[in-house]
Amino acid sequence: MRITKDMKMADVIQMNYMLIPVIHRFGINLGFGDKTVKEICEETQVDLNFFLQLVNTYHDKDYFPKEELQSIPSKDLVAYLKMTHSCYLNDKLSEIEDLIVALQHTESEDKKYILLIKDFYEAYKNEMTEHIIHEEEVVFPYVLAVEEICKTGVISEKNQKIYDSFSILKYQDVHDDVEEKLMDLRIIMIKYLTPPLDASLYHKIIQTLFILEQDLSYHSRIENKVLIPKIVGMEKIISEMN
Amino acid sequence: MNNIKIVVAEASYLIQKGLGAILKKLGDNLIVQEMDKAEGLFESFSSFNPDILILNPDLFESSTELLKEDCAKLGDCKLVIISNGEELESKYSADAFLHYNDGQAKIISCLEGLKDELIKKNKKENSSEPISAREKNILKHIALGLTNKEIADQLFISIHTVVTHRKNITHKLGIKSVSGLTVYAILNDLIAMDEVK
Numbered sequence: 001m002r003i004t005k006d007m008k009m010a011d012v013i014q015m016n017y018m019l020i021p022v023i024h025r026f027g028i029n030l031g032f033g034d035k036t037v038k039e040i041c042e043e044t045q046v047d048l049n050f051f052l053q054l055v056n057t058y059h060d061k062d063y064f065p066k067e068e069l070q071s072i073p074s075k076d077l078v079a080y081l082k083m084t085h086s087c088y089l090n091d092k093l094s095e096i097e098d099l100i101v102a103l104q105h106t107e108s109e110d111k112k113y114i115l116l117i118k119d120f121y122e123a124y125k126n127e128m129t130e131h132i133i134h135e136e137e138v139v140f141p142y143v144l145a146v147e148e149i150c151k152t153g154v155i156s157e158k159n160q161k162i163y164d165s166f167s168i169l170k171y172q173d174v175h176d177d178v179e180e181k182l183m184d185l186r187i188i189m190i191k192y193l194t195p196p197l198d199a200s201l202y203h204k205i206i207q208t209l210f211i212l213e214q215d216l217s218y219h220s221r222i223e224n225k226v227l228i229p230k231i232v233g234m235e236k237i238i239s240e241m242n
Numbered sequence: 243m244n245n246i247k248i249v250v251a252e253a254s255y256l257i258q259k260g261l262g263a264i265l266k267k268l269g270d271n272l273i274v275q276e277m278d279k280a281e282g283l284f285e286s287f288s289s290f291n292p293d294i295l296i297l298n299p300d301l302f303e304s305s306t307e308l309l310k311e312d313c314a315k316l317g318d319c320k321l322v323i324i325s326n327g328e329e330l331e332s333k334y335s336a337d338a339f340l341h342y343n344d345g346q347a348k349i350i351s352c353l354e355g356l357k358d359e360l361i362k363k364n365k366k367e368n369s370s371e372p373i374s375a376r377e378k379n380i381l382k383h384i385a386l387g388l389t390n391k392e393i394a395d396q397l398f399i400s401i402h403t404v405v406t407h408r409k410n411i412t413h414k415l416g417i418k419s420v421s422g423l424t425v426y427a428i429l430n431d432l433i434a435m436d437e438v439k
Binding site: 112113116117120123124180181183184185187188191192193 | 422425
């Protein structure tokens with residue numbers, strides 16, 4: 001079912017709890033009574049169109065309003081992506097880490113595998129953090145510069161420098177394998193390890209991994225299917241300008 | 243069993259969605275891609291690699307010959323022709339034919355049949371057996387951090403063989419990354435924890 005502007009925000013969340021972190025990234029807090037999506041967006045000064053496109057993209061995996069999403073300024077897209085990044089860095093990644101550390105303290109006959117999981121996760125976390133930093137420091141400034149050049153038709157000295165230093169194609173190459181590791185961890189925990197006697201913590205880790213994985217796949221769907229094509233198109237325009 | 247990939251190439255939105263709904267009844271492990279244009283249809287196959295193509299020839303309007311040529315190149319992909327007319331059986335060589343006025347039972351049994359064939363074939367190709375001794379040996383080398391070339395040199399096999407083994411290992415275990423494979427190797431005592439670089 002499509003989420004529309006006249007629906008009650010509370011109903012939207014009842015429909016899909018995965019949207020809780022998404023609306024949070026827009027700066028919208030729970031406790032909205034009977035207010036509609038439109039009212040909440042006005043109150044929190046969130047662009048209604050962008051909000052609807054995005055929550056629908058999350059909510060229904062077949063819904064992918066490429067064109068509408070591509071009409072949203074890169075600036076807003078980048079702002080949103082940055083918010084999800086900080087959510088990963090500040091909450092999600094450390095949440096799982098804490099759970100794994102807690103697992104280390106449980107009674108278990110086999111401490112070896114917990115250490116393995118922990119090391120594996122650490123490596124993943126570092127890689128993920130690096131990936132995010134790369135996006136924030138290199139990719140996003142590039143995206144914003146490209147958009148500015150396209151909009152104004154002028155290439156300032158600063159933007160020229162950024163434009164020359166990077167190309168969105170370079171970004172496409174490295175984008176795939178971050179999620180791979182996360183998936184591997186989940187598969188190892190499901191297929192190849194025996195959980196400790198008190199398995200509830202172990203189960204919780206797997207469930208949290210699933211949720212993070214899903215959230216990440218939506219996140220990269222927006223990067224891959226909206227942001228990248230948009231910038232590829234703009235690069236073309238700029239190269240024709242010269 | 244891996245996911246079965248299906249492409250539905252049909253211009254009518256209603257029929258496309260209807261087929262999508264029917265396909266959902268076949269099980270969860272289906273990935274359905276919808277196409278409503280002839281352009282780019284066969285080109286997209288090199289990346290998507292479907293197992294079944296459900297195609298309405300109307301999409302190609304009059305260019306029957308062109309379509310036949312493309313269909314001949316499908317290889318392992320099963321072809322289902324969907325149409326309103328009756329005379330197409332003689333025109334195309336397809337694995338199955340569906341008509342607009344077919345009933346539920348016929349459509350489902352036709353698609354179930356194709357699905358079973360695919361599953362049978364897949365079973366033969368990659369048995370879900372645990373990895374072989376040879377593969378274990380390769381896995382051990384991967385876990386130790388060796389590159390494909392180094393493994394090939396040490397075991398006196400070609401790089402191509404190493405790559406094939408790697409693919410099979412990843413396929414059987416479901417683990418893709420080197421660090422994931424390393425964890426598996428340690429868990430199964432193929433290497434010791436302190437051997438890892």
